[in-house]
Amino acid sequence: MYISDREIPKFLVSRRYISVVIAFIILFSGLFLLVYQPFSLAVWFSVDDSLKFGFTLLFYIGAIVTLILSRVLMYSVHDRIEITAMNYIWWIMGENLLISLEYTLITVNYFPVEGLSTPLLATRALMCVTLILVIPNALVSFYAAYMTKCEELEAAQYQLQRLGEEYRLLENSKEHELKAAIVPQKQEAAPRMVNLYDNSGTLRLTLNIESLYYLESEDNYIRVYYKHNDKVLSYMLRCRTRSIEESLKGSCMVRCHRSFIVNINKISVMEEERRMHYIRLDDESIKRIPVSKSYYDTLVTSLNRLVAHATNKSAVNAPA
Numbered sequence: 001m002y003i004s005d006r007e008i009p010k011f012l013v014s015r016r017y018i019s020v021v022i023a024f025i026i027l028f029s030g031l032f033l034l035v036y037q038p039f040s041l042a043v044w045f046s047v048d049d050s051l052k053f054g055f056t057l058l059f060y061i062g063a064i065v066t067l068i069l070s071r072v073l074m075y076s077v078h079d080r081i082e083i084t085a086m087n088y089i090w091w092i093m094g095e096n097l098l099i100s101l102e103y104t105l106i107t108v109n110y111f112p113v114e115g116l117s118t119p120l121l122a123t124r125a126l127m128c129v130t131l132i133l134v135i136p137n138a139l140v141s142f143y144a145a146y147m148t149k150c151e152e153l154e155a156a157q158y159q160l161q162r163l164g165e166e167y168r169l170l171e172n173s174k175e176h177e178l179k180a181a182i183v184p185q186k187q188e189a190a191p192r193m194v195n196l197y198d199n200s201g202t203l204r205l206t207l208n209i210e211s212l213y214y215l216e217s218e219d220n221y222i223r224v225y226y227k228h229n230d231k232v233l234s235y236m237l238r239c240r241t242r243s244i245e246e247s248l249k250g251s252c253m254v255r256c257h258r259s260f261i262v263n264i265n266k267i268s269v270m271e272e273e274r275r276m277h278y279i280r281l282d283d284e285s286i287k288r289i290p291v292s293k294s295y296y297d298t299l300v301t302s303l304n305r306l307v308a309h310a311t312n313k314s315a316v317n318a319p320a
Contacts, residue, residue, distance in 0.1 A: 008088045010236050011144035013078045015219060018071045024136040027062060032132050044111040055106055063099045070095045073146045078220070092137055093130075100125040153233050155205055158228045162193075162208060194248065196224065198238045205235055209251060213281055214289060215261040217241045225286070232285055254302045264302050 011017050045053035045059075051304040067138050074083065074091060083091070104122045107113070113121065194212060216223045222244055224235045237244075245255060255261045256279065266281040270291070277291040279299075291299060 005083055008083050009141070009144040009148040010221060010238060011147050012088070013075055013083070014139060014221065015075065017140060017144055018075060021136060021140040022067050022071065024065070024140060025061075025133060027130045028136045029063075044107065052111070055110060058105055059103060062102050066098050066102070067095060070098075073118050075219070081164055088141075092133070096126060096133055098132075100129045103129070115155065119307070148236075152234075153234045154228065158211075158226070158233070159206065162206065167243045192251070194251070194253075196222075196237055196239070196244065196247075199240065199243075204237055209253070209263070210263075210265070212263055213262060213266050213283065213286060214255065215241075215244060215253070217259040227283070232283055252306075254287065254299055256295050256299045257294060260289050262289060264299070264306055267303065 005242040044052050045056045077083075088310070100122060103125045104118065107121060107125070108118055164268045189220060192209045194209050195203055196207065198204050205224065207224070209230065211226045213225045213227060213232060216225070220238065220240075222237045222239055222241060224237055225232055225233070227233070241259075241261075245261060248261065252263050252265045253261050254264050262279065262281070266283075267279050268282045269280050271278045271280065271288070271305070279291055280286075280288050
């Protein structure tokens, strides 16, 4: 598969990164135009002339609205349409074209430049807008790709460690079978594994449920938080919360909020603040997680069941 046919990094279509890239573009474009203005005859931006200042604000607001509407549209369709790297580039060029047309229309109608034809002005405007936007778009895209690769690498390292543990358990099981006729051995219980699939049905991550802390819904993605080598890591998975919840039914993973599913075995304390409930997990690096009223009773019932099960288990194992 060519790079242009690959799907864009998942971070690029998250609300957080869309907000970051728009803010970065606003800041960078303002600084760029301050430097570029003395070298261009077609730049009419000004803060001294009231008319030019008004059109400067009008153009900036129009450009920002164009970017926001474009990214909102991208965000709304990315779950139904696979956006490849080439599609993303064409999308960005479409944004550049619309913004350059806005600039060209204002210049031609209100600040015409003698000897500069409209096609040439439009071409220059497109080149300038592309130059302004390509740097922040490229930087954010590279950073999103880097973050995606980091998550995938951490997940791959976890998978390798898990395979090593499974191999060790298999070896121990074989040794136990060979020695069973001489000395009865208590076999080590195999950990329950959780398979996480994306919307296309592709297996993306397999976790030991004991290492799984919580899941957080982010728009059309699920962010999975798990522990590996005493460090809480995350992995962004493109799937629906309902499908994940179905696959975890009957396990220790319980929904406590519209956006959160937690491992009740990891809950250390439940707090109440201003009529809102929160839970803290047994790792201090994890933020406290809200509990909504609609899921409070279900969560408490699950916790009571867990405590009762632990109590019964202790009673059975207690010496007579």
